Amino acid sequence: KAGVTQTPRYLIKTRGQQVTLSCSPISGHRSVSWYQQTPGQGLQFLFEYFSETQRNKGNFPGRFSGRQFSNSRSEMNVSTLELGDSALYLCASSLSTSGMGETQYFGPGTRLLVL
């Protein structure tokens, strides 16, 4: 079974631009979560989508948004990019049949550099 895939793997943008990252979960997984990893803040939860609905949200500004499609694929958007948005963005999927802490499997991440 194929793992979680994320595209693109690397991205360079300039301040003020917007960016869209994509995540395809493991087949059959219905929950997709997004995390930001930076050297200063570590790994932080952005949000989670389940059945096309945002089910949980972390403490990030409204510039960070996401959505999930009917095939469970998810996209994350960051508008008006700031230098501090440079990070590794990780997507994780889980079966989430019970929503009770099932194992999240991660993709390879998208490395975003904002200049």
Added chain:
Amino acid sequence: AQKITQTQPGMFVQEKEAVTLDCTYDTSDPSYGLFWYKQPSSGEMIFLIYQGSYDQQNATEGRYSLNFQKARKSANLVISASQLGDSAMYFCAMILLTGTASKLTFGTGTRLQVTL
């Protein structure tokens, strides 16, 4: 709010030796799960092992075992017979098993270097 503490920024271990990576956690919720993930330099987080707060026995997965001490709120990862390929960052994480649990809270990680 829950918190994960990993006090070892870096560890060295010789090949074929066992190593313990420390993790302590803090939560007032009685229902939670604890995970360990491995992150090689490529960036992908690889799931290693899981322990639920109500599990009676310590979890094991091949060369990985989790030393779960609930009263001390610790969940240390033990890697037996270290291999060069074990060199990576290791993260301890916690999830609350209430409601629609999905948010993983991570520690700051431990960088493990396996030497010859």
